[in-house]
Amino acid sequence: MKVKKTYLFFIIAILFSVYSNGQNTDFYWVKLNKNANRLQGKLRGEYYFNSLVSNSYFFLHKDWQDASITLIDGDVFENIKIRYLAYGDELISYNENIRSYFYMIDKNIVKEFSIKEVLNSGEIKEHKFVKLYFDGILKGDRYFKELYSGTNSLLLYYNIRATKVRQFKDKSGIIRDTEYRMHITYYLHSDDKGFSKLNKTKRSFRRTLPEYKKEIRKIFRQNKISLYDEKSMTQAFKLLDEAGLLQ
Amino acid sequence: MNSKSFIYILIFLVFGHFNASSQTLNYTSDLVLFTDRDFCMSGDTVWFKVCLPDSIQQKENVIRVQLDGKGNNLISNVIKKAENSWAEGFISVPDSLSTGQYFVTAFINSQRNLSDLTFKSKSLLVYNRFEERVSEMDLLARDSFVENIDRNFDIKIESNKEKYASREKVTVNFGFEEEINNVLVRASIVDPLTKEFSGDYKFKLKPSNNLIPDFAEKDGFLISGRVVDAERIPQKGVLVLMSITGEPPYFDYYLSGKDGDFHFFLKNAFGKANIVIQAISGNQNEYFIEQEANYLEKQCELSAQTKILTLIQSEFISTLIKGNFIDRLFRSSNLIQTEYFEMPPRFGVPFYGPPTERVLPDEFIDLPNFNEISKELLFGVQYRNRKGNITIRMINDSQSGGFFINEPLRLLNGIPIFNNSLFSTLNSKDINYIDIVQKERIFGVLSFKGILAVSLHDKSNIWLNQQANIFQFKINCLQPGTEPEYLSVKEINKSTLDSRQVYYWEVIKSDSLKEIEFFLSDLKGEVEISVEGMTAKNKMFRASKTIEVK
Numbered sequence: 147m148k149v150k151k152t153y154l155f156f157i158i159a160i161l162f163s164v165y166s167n168g169q170n171t172d173f174y175w176v177k178l179n180k181n182a183n184r185l186q187g188k189l190r191g192e193y194y195f196n197s198l199v200s201n202s203y204f205f206l207h208k209d210w211q212d213a214s215i216t217l218i219d220g221d222v223f224e225n226i227k228i229r230y231l232a233y234g235d236e237l238i239s240y241n242e243n244i245r246s247y248f249y250m251i252d253k254n255i256v257k258e259f260s261i262k263e264v265l266n267s268g269e270i271k272e273h274k275f276v277k278l279y280f281d282g283i284l285k286g287d288r289y290f291k292e293l294y295s296g297t298n299s300l301l302l303y304y305n306i307r308a309t310k311v312r313q314f315k316d317k318s319g320i321i322r323d324t325e326y327r328m329h330i331t332y333y334l335h336s337d338d339k340g341f342s343k344l345n346k347t348k349r350s351f352r353r354t355l356p357e358y359k360k361e362i363r364k365i366f367r368q369n370k371i372s373l374y375d376e377k378s379m380t381q382a383f384k385l386l387d388e389a390g391l392l393q
Numbered sequence: 394m395n396s397k398s399f400i401y402i403l404i405f406l407v408f409g410h411f412n413a414s415s416q417t418l419n420y421t422s423d424l425v426l427f428t429d430r431d432f433c434m435s436g437d438t439v440w441f442k443v444c445l446p447d448s449i450q451q452k453e454n455v456i457r458v459q460l461d462g463k464g465n466n467l468i469s470n471v472i473k474k475a476e477n478s479w480a481e482g483f484i485s486v487p488d489s490l491s492t493g494q495y496f497v498t499a500f501i502n503s504q505r506n507l508s509d510l511t512f513k514s515k516s517l518l519v520y521n522r523f524e525e526r527v528s529e530m531d532l533l534a535r536d537s538f539v540e541n542i543d544r545n546f547d548i549k550i551e552s553n554k555e556k557y558a559s560r561e562k563v564t565v566n567f568g569f570e571e572e573i574n575n576v577l578v579r580a581s582i583v584d585p586l587t588k589e590f591s592g593d594y595k596f597k598l599k600p601s602n603n604l605i606p607d608f609a610e611k612d613g614f615l616i617s618g619r620v621v622d623a624e625r626i627p628q629k630g631v632l633v634l635m636s637i638t639g640e641p642p643y644f645d646y647y648l649s650g651k652d653g654d655f656h657f658f659l660k661n662a663f664g665k666a667n668i669v670i671q672a673i674s675g676n677q678n679e680y681f682i683e684q685e686a687n688y689l690e691k692q693c694e695l696s697a698q699t700k701i702l703t704l705i706q707s708e709f710i711s712t713l714i715k716g717n718f719i720d721r722l723f724r725s726s727n728l729i730q731t732e733y734f735e736m737p738p739r740f741g742v743p744f745y746g747p748p749t750e751r752v753l754p755d756e757f758i759d760l761p762n763f764n765e766i767s768k769e770l771l772f773g774v775q776y777r778n779r780k781g782n783i784t785i786r787m788i789n790d791s792q793s794g795g796f797f798i799n800e801p802l803r804l805l806n807g808i809p810i811f812n813n814s815l816f817s818t819l820n821s822k823d824i825n826y827i828d829i830v831q832k833e834r835i836f837g838v839l840s841f842k843g844i845l846a847v848s849l850h851d852k853s854n855i856w857l858n859q860q861a862n863i864f865q866f867k868i869n870c871l872q873p874g875t876e877p878e879y880l881s882v883k884e885i886n887k888s889t890l891d892s893r894q895v896y897y898w899e900v901i902k903s904d905s906l907k908e909i910e911f912f913l914s915d916l917k918g919e920v921e922i923s924v925e926g927m928t929a930k931n932k933m934f935r936a937s938k939t940i941e942v943k
Contacts, residue, residue, distance in 0.1 A: 177838060178632060178646075178648050178838055178839070179648065180648055180650065182648065182837055182838040183647050183648055183656075184837070185606075185608055185615070185656060185657070185658040186658060186660075187645075187658075187660075187739065188645070188646075188836055188837030189835075189837065190744060190746065190834070190835060190836050190837075191746075191834075191835050192746060192832045192833060192834055192835060193791070193832065193833035193834075193835065193840065195791065217739075217740075218740065219660075219739045219740065221739075241838065243838040244835055244838050244840055245840055246833065246835070246840060249835040252740075252742070252746055254740065254741060254742055254747070255739075255740045255742075
């Protein structure tokens with residue numbers, strides 16, 4: 147018995163020593179496979195904790211979307227699973243080969259990204275988001291949805307904000323006092339003049355372009371424009387650009 | 394003829410048609426290579442220009458140019474990025490290269506795995522500069538010579554005189570009848586032997602290594618290698634890390650393939666780089682890294698015939714050898730910088746993201762070791778030394794007050810290290826800065842539990858020599874832009890020997906090409922002024938005129 151114990155101790159000691167001498171990389175790569183050998187470069191970012199609350203309220207998209215991401219050096223990543231985090235203006239990616247699954251793509255390397263939406267009709271609609279430096283209140287890089295790009299651009303900024311409300315029970319029966327509400331802001335953007343905020347009213351267009359008040363009124367009347375959603379805003383913007391009022 | 398035979402003939406004809414079509418669309422014929430000379434001395438520099446069609450340049454703009462012999466012996470190779478459809482660079486001919494016929498070939502990486510690799514290579518006769526006399530030479534049979542150039546193209550080449558004295562200024566006028574895309578004008582001394590053997594030779598080639606992918610190299614180039622064990626058995630599934638010390642440091646990874654192969658793509662890296670490659674595994678195995686050269690080799694050995702040189706040919710070579718000897722005695726300058734390296738960072742931030750904090754030890758009191766530095770300067774970094782076993786832990790910013798269970802990625806001059814004892818002796822004076830990232834960072838599919846990046850003042854990375862599984866290589870990256878010395882020659886100092894063999898070699902737009910001027914050297918004999926290029930209909934042409942130097 148004593149001899150057996152000695153042998154057992156000896157074996158355990160050897161195993162332990164092999165384990166402790168092994169090259170300890172301390173970074174996770176067990177799920178690394180040949181598909182991860184992308185020669186052009188790799189995406190980078192930081193771990194994102196996708197809580198139940200964030201999953202339910204913080205994202206523009208309810209599900210993961212297939213996107214193509216263009217980096218500032220021109221490198222394009224296709225078929226990346228992403229969701230736009232409107233609560234914080236970040237791009238979250240899902241990759242099952244990463245232990246944490248979710249990560250926030252570094253904003254400073256992204257130039258733009260496009261999401262392909264499959265409509266009920268089977269058609270594919272592409273939504274393009276561009277990163278631009280916003281020089282208004284809360285300066286910094288922001289992702290804007292590009293609705294129209296011509297002489298000037300019509301941009302849309304999604305922003306989910308936390309608002310304190312009276313206590314209520316959510317779907318799961320949990321009592322909450324905060325609601326996360328989506329705020330949508332339209333901007334007219336030009337490289338030289340920067341951003342001008344636009345509301346979904348005809349008056350807002352006239353105020354933004356005061357020198358063309360009459361023309362704007364005429365164009366909107368002739369084309370029976372009523373501004374209530376992204377589509378009508380884009381249509382109105384396009385008409386003004388085609389009439390040469392945005393130069 | 395019955396219907397069955399008719400169908401067979403029809404199928405045969407259709408198949409034959411497709412086969413012929415694929416040959417006419419052969420990709421390999423799209424690159425056009427020009428060299429500034431058809432002969433040279435060993436130790437010389439041969440300049441090349443490769444014309445790359447716009448259709449290819451959109452997706453691939455890096456050209457590989459190689460110098461090899463009649464066998465499969467690669468002598469030299471360079472990688473050059475094309476700009477405005479032209480890749481212009483040089484190949485150094487080794488000093489010890491023996492007298493013989495060699496070939497310059499240009500290709501792009503995406504061609505390497507094509508089924509039909511028929512290439513045109515330029516012949517280059519090399520004369521060893523230590524030989525006293527060359528009286529015979531092994532030269533390739535003329536049957537593989539390619540003559541697909543229109544030599545009757547209508548170009549007027551008029552010089553101000555027909556006979557010149559050495560060092561005299563030559564003025565040449567040109568006149569074109571047809572519309573032309575690119576014109577390459579060359580004025581060089583004529584070697585009586587090369588006159589017979591210069592030009593393009595057609596060879597069937599094959600890739601030197603089938604494991605290298607036919608990746609389209611746009612603005613960068615592939616570095617390939619193999620992970621092997623001590624018995625040179627390829628190791629698959631090994632994580633290979635590549636780092637380059639710099640500001641910011643460069644980092645990439647690759648999981649070795651079934652033959653132990655790995656590949657990295659370096660974008661816009663020019664000059665000579667010191668790259669550090671390490672093989673990582675979960676066990677204690679010792680690995681070795683073997684670099685793989687990317688070139689093409691001939692499918693079969695070429696048969697050469699021994700040619701006895703005429704007296705004129707032999708004397709011309711002797712004159713060259715003597716001239717070269719004197720020229721080397723007096724020529725001191727070498728334009729080509731050997732240690733130059735430039736690689737603009739892809740992004741403004743390091744691969745590990747923006748640091749939570751950057752600590753500059755110079756701004757604080759001198760501390761004798763890393764233990765003291767971590768205690769005094771590195772908030773949120775736990776450095777413990779228990780009986781020589783050093784562990785480092787990083788606070789996790791996203792969890793209030795908690796530390797990561799795993800150690801952070803430790804970098805020394807941008808190189809990942811797994812031996813913490815390398816930190817122990819570092820003092821404040823050794824360190825330039827320390828970057829701390831207190832977040833879980835993702836790079837591709839790797840995740841790091843925080844980053845501790847120590848940048849030293851000394852970037853020589855001498856400490857690498859003592860580490861297992863880490864290898865340092867000096868590699869030739871994209872060749873930096875430079876041009877031959879002789880293009881800047883306006884007038885030579887008359888007290889020194891001028892043994893230039895090439896006087897003029899430039900690409901000129903046909904509409905601006907009317908007149909050129911150049912100075913002759915001390916060499917006497919025939920000088921050929923040639924005009925080569927492509928017509929607007931993409932047809933190669935060549936025209937030349939010979940003047941005499943007495």
